[in-house]
Amino acid sequence: MRYRSATLTGWLVLCIVSACAPASRPNDPIMPRDPLLLETHVQPYLDLACASIDCHGGDGRPLRLYSELGRRAQASLRPQPISNAHDPLALTKQELSDNCQAFAGVELASGPGDKQLALRKPLAASAGGMHHIGGVHWADKLDPGYLCLRGFLVGDITQDLGSVCAEATAKLQP
Amino acid sequence: MDSLSRGLKWLVLTSVLVVSAAGCIGVSPEQQLANELGPDPGPYSRGPLHRAxxxxxxxxxxxxxxxxxxxxxxxxxxxxxxxxxxxxxxxxxxxxxxxxxxxxxxxxxxxxxxxxxxxxxxxxxxxxxxxxxxxxxxxxxxxxxxxxxxxxxxxxxxxxxxxxxxxxxxxxxxxxxxxxxxxxxxxxxx
Incomplete structure (x- = not known):
């Protein structure tokens, strides 16, 4: 009985500690396309860089993405216009999961690792990228935006995912 | 009579081909976008105030x-x-x-x-x-x-x-x- 109680307390403490810990630390191994990392670090960058309605939030676009400012899965998720007075609703778990699936689909169609189109299209041709109607977003593979997406999709960056994503997002803030 | 019939056949065949080709051309994507707007609801005629x-x-x-x-x-x-x-x-x-x-x-x-x-x-x-x-x-x-x-x-x-x-x-x-x-x-x- 005492053993069961101690185990329960142990689990409780572990859960509390896990909840308080940041989603990623510099040397944590990254699980590719982890929805939690997407929500915490990557989605704010995607919101500004990729998922606007005139780009990957557009109807019928390859790699269609949901975002707070762009396309929502249902109209009810945007009950009022986003404005000074009204913030957007956070993405649902389903929308985040669908975004992960969208990236998985692109990887399946184009190849693993850094061959996947999501990493090559926004990259300058001189750095190994390819033509992208949305333009060149990353001059080279050291761009924080590239590292943010590569960390999320491949998981092999040495930098802290949270830091590179925050830096990439800050550069695009209106 | 035989050459007239052959000429008629060619004429019919050519007409069918021309009509089919015209049907395939259709409208351009730009024209399609413009067409989707429908007629101008007014009240202003063409100019800076139209189609708000x-x-x-x-x-x-x-x-x-x-x-x-x-x-x-x-x-x-x-x-x-x-x-x-x-x-x-x-x-x-x-x-x-x-x-x-x-x-x-x-x-x-x-x-x-x-x-x-x-x-x-x-x-x-x-x-x-x-x-x-x-x-x-x-x-x-x-x-x-x-x-x-x-x-x-x-x-x-x-x-x-x-x-x-x-x-x-x-x-x-x-x-x-x-x-x-x-x-x-x-x-x-x-």
Missing amino acids: GFPCTNCHGDLWWQDHPTFELAGTVYKTPTDDSGSHGSQVIIEDAKGQKITAQTNAVGNFFLLQNGMSVGRGGGGGGNDGSTVITAGLTFPLRVSVKTGAVEQKMRGLIWRERSCANCHNKQLGAASNGRVFAAENSP
Whole structure:
């Protein structure tokens, strides 16, 4: 009985500690396309860089993405216009999961690792990228935006995912 | 008789081929976009006041040759999210990726449009006045950061514009999954 109680307390403490810990630390191994990392670090960058309605939030676009400012899965998720007075609703778990699936689909169609189109299209041709109607977003593979997406999709960056994503997002803030 | 019959056959065959080929050509994507707008609901005839709230560059775009002039960016500003009247005299403040800053002013129906240097609206105005037009000297470089100001009230768009040149293609009248509703400056009264 005492053993069961101690185990329960142990689990409780572990859960509390896990909840308080940041989603990623510099040397944590990254699980590719982890929805939690997407929500915490990557989605704010995607919101500004990729998922606007005139780009990957557009109807019928390859790699269609949901975002707070762009396309929502249902109209009810945007009950009022986003404005000074009204913030957007956070993405649902389903929308985040669908975004992960969208990236998985692109990887399946184009190849693993850094061959996947999501990493090559926004990259300058001189750095190994390819033509992208949305333009060149990353001059080279050291761009924080590239590292943010590569960390999320491949998981092999040495930098802290949270830091590179925050830096990439800050550069695009209106 | 035999050669006449053969000639008739060729004539019929050629006609069928010509008609089939014409059917395959169809309409261009640009024409299709323009057609989807439907007839102009009025009340203004063609000019700076017509088709408020419509995606202007579906016809006045650089891929289009029919409706001169072509716009770099254009749209309609409304008084509030739910008010059907356009906001006259609002400012649309645009900064492009190269740091070019432009302030456009809306006309009587809330329309504004940026014209490339050398273009004019033809009838109804000439750029830089109350007609909603603003002439710019260099083309816009995307992404754009935009805000709208009516009097002292300013709304800053929280996202960036990456390629779209018509506000209404994303800001439909109907708020929904793929639209933040109309462009406005003042909030609805509580």
